[in-house]
Amino acid sequence: MNRTKISCAIVTALALNPAIAQEKTAKAQIETIQVTATKRTESIQDVPVSVSALNGEALENLGVESFSDYVEFLPNVVFQGTGPGQNEIYIRGAATSQTNIAVSSVQALQPSVAFYLDEQPVSMQGRNLDVYAADMQRVEVLPGPQGTLFGASSQSGTVRMITKKPDHTGFSAGLDVNIGSTKGGEMSNAVEAFMNFTPTDELALRVVAYNDKKGGWIDNILNEPGQGGYIGSAVVIDRISGGVLSDPLNTPVVPPKNDSLVEDDTNDAIYAGVRFGMSYLINDDWSLLVQHTAQSLETEGVFAYDPNLEGESSVNRFIPEDNDDEFGLTTWTLEGRLDKLEVVYTGGYLDREISSTIDYTGYTNGGLFAAYYVCNHYEAATPADERCIDPTKYYKEQTDTSRVTHELRFNTDADNAWRVTAGVFYDDQELSTVGKFQIANTELGFFTDLGRTLVGTEGINSNGGPFESEVSFVNDVTHTIEQIAVFGQAEYDITDKLTATLGARWYQIDDTFKGSTTTVDVSRRIRAFGTLDASELAAVGEDPALIQQAIASGQLDVSLLDSDGTLTVDDTIFKASLDYKVNDDILLFTTYSEGFRPPVTNRVGGGLATNQNGAFDGFRIPVYSTTDSLDNFEFGVKGDFLDGILRVNATAYYSEITDLQTSRFDPTNISFLVFTDNVGDAEIRGLDADITWLASDNLVINAAFSLLDTELTRVNAELAGIAPGVGAQLPYSAEFSGNIRARYYFELDDGYEGYFNASVSYTGDRLAGMSMDAFVTEDATRLVYGTGSGLPIQKEAATYSGVTYADSNGNTFQGGRYIQESYAIANVSVGITKDDWKVEFYIDNLTDESAVLYIDTQQFTPKVVTNRPRTLGLRLSYDFE
Numbered sequence: 046m047n048r049t050k051i052s053c054a055i056v057t058a059l060a061l062n063p064a065i066a067q068e069k070t071a072k073a074q075i076e077t078i079q080v081t082a083t084k085r086t087e088s089i090q091d092v093p094v095s096v097s098a099l100n101g102e103a104l105e106n107l108g109v110e111s112f113s114d115y116v117e118f119l120p121n122v123v124f125q126g127t128g129p130g131q132n133e134i135y136i137r138g139a140a141t142s143q144t145n146i147a148v149s150s151v152q153a154l155q156p157s158v159a160f161y162l163d164e165q166p167v168s169m170q171g172r173n174l175d176v177y178a179a180d181m182q183r184v185e186v187l188p189g190p191q192g193t194l195f196g197a198s199s200q201s202g203t204v205r206m207i208t209k210k211p212d213h214t215g216f217s218a219g220l221d222v223n224i225g226s227t228k229g230g231e232m233s234n235a236v237e238a239f240m241n242f243t244p245t246d247e248l249a250l251r252v253v254a255y256n257d258k259k260g261g262w263i264d265n266i267l268n269e270p271g272q273g274g275y276i277g278s279a280v281v282i283d284r285i286s287g288g289v290l291s292d293p294l295n296t297p298v299v300p301p302k303n304d305s306l307v308e309d310d311t312n313d314a315i316y317a318g319v320r321f322g323m324s325y326l327i328n329d330d331w332s333l334l335v336q337h338t339a340q341s342l343e344t345e346g347v348f349a350y351d352p353n354l355e356g357e358s359s360v361n362r363f364i365p366e367d368n369d370d371e372f373g374l375t376t377w378t379l380e381g382r383l384d385k386l387e388v389v390y391t392g393g394y395l396d397r398e399i400s401s402t403i404d405y406t407g408y409t410n411g412g413l414f415a416a417y418y419v420c421n422h423y424e425a426a427t428p429a430d431e432r433c434i435d436p437t438k439y440y441k442e443q444t445d446t447s448r449v450t451h452e453l454r455f456n457t458d459a460d461n462a463w464r465v466t467a468g469v470f471y472d473d474q475e476l477s478t479v480g481k482f483q484i485a486n487t488e489l490g491f492f493t494d495l496g497r498t499l500v501g502t503e504g505i506n507s508n509g510g511p512f513e514s515e516v517s518f519v520n521d522v523t524h525t526i527e528q529i530a531v532f533g534q535a536e537y538d539i540t541d542k543l544t545a546t547l548g549a550r551w552y553q554i555d556d557t558f559k560g561s562t563t564t565v566d567v568s569r570r571i572r573a574f575g576t577l578d579a580s581e582l583a584a585v586g587e588d589p590a591l592i593q594q595a596i597a598s599g600q601l602d603v604s605l606l607d608s609d610g611t612l613t614v615d616d617t618i619f620k621a622s623l624d625y626k627v628n629d630d631i632l633l634f635t636t637y638s639e640g641f642r643p644p645v646t647n648r649v650g651g652g653l654a655t656n657q658n659g660a661f662d663g664f665r666i667p668v669y670s671t672t673d674s675l676d677n678f679e680f681g682v683k684g685d686f687l688d689g690i691l692r693v694n695a696t697a698y699y700s701e702i703t704d705l706q707t708s709r710f711d712p713t714n715i716s717f718l719v720f721t722d723n724v725g726d727a728e729i730r731g732l733d734a735d736i737t738w739l740a741s742d743n744l745v746i747n748a749a750f751s752l753l754d755t756e757l758t759r760v761n762a763e764l765a766g767i768a769p770g771v772g773a774q775l776p777y778s779a780e781f782s783g784n785i786r787a788r789y790y791f792e793l794d795d796g797y798e799g800y801f802n803a804s805v806s807y808t809g810d811r812l813a814g815m816s817m818d819a820f821v822t823e824d825a826t827r828l829v830y831g832t833g834s835g836l837p838i839q840k841e842a843a844t845y846s847g848v849t850y851a852d853s854n855g856n857t858f859q860g861g862r863y864i865q866e867s868y869a870i871a872n873v874s875v876g877i878t879k880d881d882w883k884v885e886f887y888i889d890n891l892t893d894e895s896a897v898l899y900i901d902t903q904q905f906t907p908k909v910v911t912n913r914p915r916t917l918g919l920r921l922s923y924d925f926e
Contacts, residue, residue: 081185081205081207084194084454084456084466090632090683090685090692090694091632093544093546093622093624093632093634093636093681094187094634094636095187095188095189095679095681095694095696095733096185096186096187097119097121097185097186097188097733097735097749098183098184098185098186099115099118099183099184100182100183101180101181101182101183101209104178104181104183104184105221105922106788106802107786107802107804107872108872108874108887108889108920109178109184110177110178110179110235110257110316111129111175111177111178111257111316113129113132113912114178115178115184116134117784117806117870118749118784118786118804118806119186119749120733120749120750120751120782120783120784120806120808121136121137121186121188121731121733121751121782122134122135122136122158122186122188122202122204123135123136123140123777123778123779123782123808123811125140125777125898125899126899126910127347127348127349127899127901127910128312128314128344128347128348128349128368128910129175129259129314129316129342129344129348129368130172130174130175130342130344130368130370130399131149131172131368132172132173132175133156133173134156134157134158134160134173134204135157135158135201135777135778136157136158136186136188136189136201136202136204137188137189137201137202137698137700137729137731137733137751137753137778138729138731138753138755138775138778139157139200139201139675139700139702139729139775140157140775140776140777140778141154141157141705141706141707141708141724141775141776141815142707142708142709142776142814142815142816148480148520148719149170149172150170150172150399150442150444150476150478150480150522150524151478151480151520151522151524151648151719152645152647152648152708152718152719152720152721153170153645153708153721154170154642154645154670154706154707154708154721155168155170155198155642155643155645156168156169156170156173156198156642157198157200157201157642158198158199158200158201158202158203158204159191159195159196159198159199159202159203159204160173160174160203160204160205161195161203161204161205161206162174162176162205162206162208162338162374162376163205163206163207163208163336163376163378164376164378164391164393164452165374165376165391165392165393165395165450166195166196166198166448166450166472167372167374167395167448168198169397169446169476172370172399174372174397175316175342175370176206176338176340177255177257177316177318177340178206179237179239179253179255179318179320180208180209180237180239180251180253180320181206181207181208181209182207182208182209182210183207184204184205184206184207185203185204185205185207186202186203186204186205187202187203187204187205188201188202188696188698188733189201189202189636189638189640189677189679189696189698189700190202190618190620190638190639190640190675190676190677191203191638191640192550192618192620192638192639192640192641193532193534193548193549193550193618193619193620193638193639194466194532194534194548194550196470196472196528196530196532196550196552198642199640200640200641200642200673200674200675201640201675201700208320208322208336208338209239209251209253210251210322210324210334210336211241211249211250211251211322211323211324211334212241212243212249212251213243213246213249213324213326214243215243215926216241216242216243216926217239217240217241217924217925217926218238218239218240218241218924218925218926219238219239219922219923219924219925220236220237220238220922220923220924221235221236221237221238221920221921221922222234222235222236222920222921222922223235223236223257223918223919223920223921224918224919225889225916225917225918225919226916226917226918227260227262227913227914227915227916228262228893228914228915228916229262229310229358229914230260230261230262230310230913230914231260231261231262231310231313232260233257233258233259233260233916233918234257234258235255235256235257235258236255236256236257237253237254237255237256237257238253238254238255239251239252239253239254240252246326247325247326247327248323248324248325248326249323249324250321250322250323250324251320251321251322251324252319252320252321252322253319253320253322254318254319254320255316255317255318255319256315256316256317257315257316257317258313258314258315259313259314259315259316259913260310260313261310261311261312261313261314261345261346262310262312262358262913262914263310263311263312263346263347263348263349263350263358263359263360264308264309264310264311264358264359264360265303265306265307265308265311265346265360265361265362266307266354266355266359266360266361267303267304267307268300268301268302268303268361268363299419299433299434299435299436300436301363301406301435301436301437302363302435302437303361303362303363306362306363306364306365311345311346311347311362312344312345312346312347312348313343313344313345313346314342314343314344314345315341315342315343315344316340316341316342317340317341318338318339318340318341319338319339319340320336320337320338320339321336321337322334322335322336323335323336327381330381330382331379331380331381331382332379332380332381333377333378333379333380334376334377334378334380335375335376335377336375336376336377337373337374337375337376338372338373338374338376339371339372339373339374340371340372341369341370341371342368342369342370342371343367343368343369343370344367344368344370345365345366345367346362346366347360347362347366347404347908348910348911349899349901349908349909349910349911350908350909350911351906351908351909352834352835352836352907352908352909353826353829353830353832353833353834353835353906357895357909357911358911358914360908362404362406363404363406363437364402364403364404364405364406364437364438364439365402366402366403366404367400367401367402368399368400368401368402369398369399369400369401370397370398370399371397371398371399372395372396372397372398373395373396373397374393374394374395374396375393375394376391376392376393376394377391377392377393378390378391379391385457385458386455386456386457386458387455387456387457387458388453388454388455389452389453389454389455389456389468390451390452390453391451391452392449392450392451392452393448393449393450394447394448394449395446395447395448395449396445396446396447397444397445397446397447397448398443398444398445398446399442399443399444399445399446400442400443400444401440401441401442402439402440402441403439403440403441403442404438404439405438405439405440405482405483405484405904406436406437406438406439406904407903407904407905407906408438408484408904408905409436409438410825410828410829410904410905410906419433419434419435419436420433420434438482438483438484439482439483440480440481440482440483440484441480441481442478442479442480442481443478443479443480444476444477444478445476445477445478446474446475446476446477447474447475448472448473448474448475449472449473450470450471450472450473451470451471452468452469452470452471453468453469454466454467454468454469454532455467455468462537462538463535463536463537463538464535464536464537465533465534465535465536466533466534466535467531467532467533467534468531468532468533469529469530469531469532470528470529470530470531470532471528471529471530472526472527472528472529473525473526473527473528474524474525474526474527475523475524475525476523476524476525477522477523477524478520478521478522478523478524479519479520479521480519480520480521481516481518481519482516482517482518482519482520483516483517484517484518517563518562518563518564519561519562519563520560520562521560521561521562522558522559522560522561522567522648523559523560524556524557524558524559525555525556525557526554526555526556526557526643527554527555528552528553528554528555529552529553530550530551530552530553531550531551531552532548532549532550532551533548533549533550534546534547534548534549534620535547535548541626542625542626542627543623543624543625543626544623544624544625544626545621545622545623546620546621546622546623546624547619547620547621548619548620548621549617549618549619549620550617550618551615551616551617552615552616552617552618553613553614553615554613554614554615554643555611555612555613556611556612556613556614556643556644556645556646557609557610557611557612558571558610558612558646558648559571559610562648562718565648565649565718566585567648568610569581569584569585570585570648570649570650570651571606571610571646571650571668572608572609572610573585573587574592574601574603574606574610574650574651574668575603575606575607575608575609575610575611576608577589577592577593577596577603586652587651587652592651595651595665600663600665600763601651601665601667601668602667602668602669602671603668605644605669605671606668606669612644612646612669614643614644614672616641616672618639618640618641618674619637619638619639620636620637620638620639621636621637621638622634622635622636622637622638623635630684630685630686630689631682631683631684631685632682632683632684633680633681633682634680634681634682634683635678635679635680635681636677636678636679636681637676637677637678638676638677638679639674639675639676639677640674640675640677641672641673641674641675642672642673642706643672644669644670644671644672645669645670645706645721646668646669647666647667647668647669647670647720647721648718648720649666649716649718649720650666650667650668650669650720651665651666651667651668652665652666652716653665653666654666654714654715654716655713655714655715655716656713656714656715659766660765660766660767661714661715661767663763664715664763664767665763666715666716666720666722667720667721667722667723669721670704670706670707670721670722670723671704671723672704673702673703673704673705673706673723674702674703674704675700675701675702675703676700676701676703677698677699677700677701678698678699678700679696679697679698679699680696680697680698681694681695681696681697682694682695682696690738690739690740691736691737691738691739692736692737692738693734693735693736694734694735694736695732695733695734695735696732696733696734697731697732698729698730698731698732698733699728699729699730700728700729700730700731701726701727701728701729702726702727702728702729703726704723704725704726705723705724705725705726705727705757706721706722706723706724707721707722707723707724707768707815708720708721708722709721709722709816710816710903711767711816711818722761722764723761724757724760724761724764724768724815725757725758725759725760725761725764725768725771726757726758726759727755727756727757727758727775728755728756728758729753729754729755729775730753730754730755731751731752731753731754732751732752733749733750733751734749734750735747735748735749735750736748736749743789743790743791744787744788744789744790745787745788746785746786746787747785747786747787748783748784748785748786749783749784750781750782750783750784751779751781751782751783752780752781753778753779753780753781754780755774755775755778756771756772756773756774756775757769757770757771757772757773757775758771759771767816767817768815768816768817769815769817769841769860769862770841773841774812775812775815776811776812776813776814776815776862777811777812777813777865778811779808779809779810779811779867780809780810781807781809782806782807782808782809783806783807784804784805784806784807785804785805786802786803786804786805787802787803787804788800788801788802789801793877796879796880797877797878797879798877798878798879799875799876799877799878800875800876800878801873801874801875802872802873802874802875802876802887803871803872803873804871804872804873805869805870805871806869806870807867807868807869808867808868808869808896809867810864810865810866810867811864811865812839812862812863812864812865813862813863813864813865813899813900813902814862814863814900814902816862817841817860817861817862818860818862818902819836819838819839819861819862819863819902820838820840820859820860820861822863822902822905822906822907823838825905825906826906826907829906830906834906834907836863836864836900836907836909837863837864837866838861838862838863838864839861839862839863839864840859840860840861841860841861841862863900863902863907865897865898865899865900866897868894868895868896868897869892869894870890870892870894870896870912871890871891871892871894872887872888872889872890872891873887873888873891874886874887874888875887876920881923881924881925881926882921882922882923882924883920883921883922883923884919884920884921885919885920885921886917886918886919887917887918887919887920888915888916888917888918889913889915889916889918890912890913890914890915890916891915892915893914893915894912895911895912895914896911896912897909897910897911898910898911898912
């Protein structure tokens with residue numbers, strides 16, 4: 046085997062912008078794959094857009110399987126969430142607080158990053174589709190606004206997973222098997238297989254199937270009151286006043302019990318799925334592709350540990366938790382030519398069902414109403430009559446989502462001096478969710494009285510029936526989004542080297558939010574603000590005169606609502622760029638682009654904050670959060686140097702976000718229901734770069750990094766003293782993150798070849814969320830556990846002028862956010878190949894780093910979502926034709 050052949054294999058396997066090597070003047074060269082970032086097939090080095098990509102072989106060699114795996118090797122991309130199927134993607138620092146997964150289907154922001162499987166958008170608020178990376182052609186990441194071609198939710202970027210399509214060249218098949226052992230956890234195993242065959246010259250079929258069981262490592266340990274465990278501080282919460290906690294009452298505490306649920310390695314996850322593909326060549330000009338993907342993701346337990354318990358893999362949970370996430374996606378693409386005009390019609394139908402059970406016992410630890418749910422001291426005649434009962438709580442959700450998309454687009458001949466891509470897009474989404482909370486014990490008389498007061502009918506809930514003994518609060522909401530858009534992008538070669546591009550997209554989105562909760566008729570409330578009918582406003586508990594004053598002063602905006610409560614927004618966004626081809630190896634480009642996220646309607650919009658003191662005086666919940674938009678300016682270079690053995694792609698950018706959306710949950714001061722808001726404006730400055738170096742005929746080294754500088758430049762006046770102040774850093778994204786990877790090939794006897802892989806990825810410190818509630822959360826943590834969490838906090842309330850936190854008694858206290866500390870993860874593997882088979886031994890997380898991926902504070906004490914501990918494994922694969 047000659048050196049050039051070895052180099053070919055190396056570069057194919059590892060490059061971030063996956064490449065193949067070819068012989069050129071007797072030296073190995075780097076040639077890039079083709080991508081469809083501009084909805085045309087182009088070389089990644091020729092397209093004047095910042096693009097990162099991992100091809101199928103690179104995904105396999107890096108051990109990439111699930112959502113979290115492929116994000117690890119893209120430093121300008123981060124994900125935040127509470128486990129598989131429960132994550133949100135952020136690109137280039139354009140991040141904000143999302144809502145708790147428990148109500149993400151009801152009241153979450155639209156994603157800021159669009160997620161595509163082939164040609165179909167499959168994004169969903171709060172719960173991006175976690176597609177298993179089986180038989181993938183490549184993963185493309187397009188940083189920066191991509192709204193002109195990819196529409197809503199492409200505000201800060203687009204992630205596309207491109208599957209391998211049926212191949213007309215003939216029969217092929219393959220099998221991959223993986224088994225792994227995790228330190229302190231269960232064994233994991235996976236099998237993946239594909240088969241491609243051609244019954245006729247015109248017809249090709251491809252079938253892919255996979256099953257991957259990922260063993261758990263988080264232990265649910267026994268709750269031991271008074272010994273550092275969860276002590277069930279239900280009565281403590283009564284002393285929360287505007288967020289400040291003081292000494293607990295003397296009412297006897299009843300701790301929750303988890304004796305029957307104590308178990309090691311509780312957080313299993315199982316991915317199982319199949320994909321069928323059919324490609325039919327109708328004639329020389331037209332072809333039809335139909336694919337169907339079905340996948341189930343089943344998880345148990347939680348993927349976060351409690352920092353107050355021993356080690357970094359222990360938690361106290363009191364309800365058996367599970368999350369079943371199934372989807373079916375059918376897609377079709379008809380592609381052909383009319384003379385020199387390329388025509389593409391593509392569509393898809395997505396059906397997704399999610400069923401979850403979540404432990405909600407932590408809700409007892411905070412919030413204005415929490416003490417009412419477990420103790421009766423408000424109705425007790427004497428202290429001797431006071432009592433508390435088991436505070437164990439849970440939440441069950443059933444969410445059904447459907448999404449139908451159609452796109453018809455036209456491309457002119459790519460050889461013309463001018464080129465046009467234009468089309469029309471239609472999207473119809475419906476999300477129906479029923480969430481049932483057991484947050485109160487109805488054997489307490491106070492809760493029954495509370496229910497009568499809130500609902501207005503004795504013992505009747507929002508469904509017209511009596512309160513159930515276990516279910517005390519219900520969300521029943523249907524959310525529909527209908528969108529139509531017309532888009533176009535024109536390119537013109539001003540000279541042989543200089544090309545100008547102009548793109549635009551007009552869109553209209555109709556957003557309808559209907560349903561009810563146990564305490565709110567959501568449909569009627571939204572219609573009341575749409576009509577501003579005085580009697581209707583009064584019927585939903587609002588003073589019509591005060592609402593009119595709030596609208597006149599600009600405090601409330603209802604201009605986008607019609608009389609039926611449908612929210613309609615339309616606009617046109619633009620993109621313009623220039624690219625200059627210095628020579629065959631170097632491309633320079635500069636781009637201006639716009640992106641947006643549509644508004645989000647609030648269930649309790651228009652209502653006054655519960656606490657009308659200090660910073661919360663006069664605060665009203667927005668009827669909807671308005672569109673937030675991102676304007677982006679960037680300059681990039683793509684180049685091959687040193688006779689083609691070094692590749693450097695880099696992009697510097699500056700982004701301005703107007704009316705940045707965020708999610709808020711403050712049951713103590715504002716509302717016991719989550720809502721969305723616009724925190725203000727922000728600026729982002731950054732640099733992305735990736736480097737591929739063919740260091741020798743046997744060694745390729747790849748590096749990528751991201752530099753970020755983010756800050757709030759304006760804060761909504763109504764949020765002064767509530768949100769972080771001007772100059773505050775945006776959450777979740779590190780100032781520096783990067784990775785470096787190497788792959789070394791060597792020859793063995795008898796035609797065997799060996800290789801060695803090594804990679805290190807680093808993520809710097811990040812801030813958790815947009816609410817400065819860390820010190821208050823630490824107070825709750827000390828009362829529950831007897832000690833703080835030990836997590837670092839960045840103090841902010843005294844840092845920025847004009848920001849002061851105060852409780853309802855006028856006492857000031859500190860505001861700050863938890864710091865998600867930096868971490869580095871190293872992976873190594875060694876393998877042997879011959880002909881069509883390969884065997885590989887790997888160690889993931891070589892140093893057994895316990896990374897802080899996300900700090901979840903939604904239940905008033907912090908929980909740390911972490912990565913899998915050190916895992917040793919063996920992969921076997923065999924491909925045959």
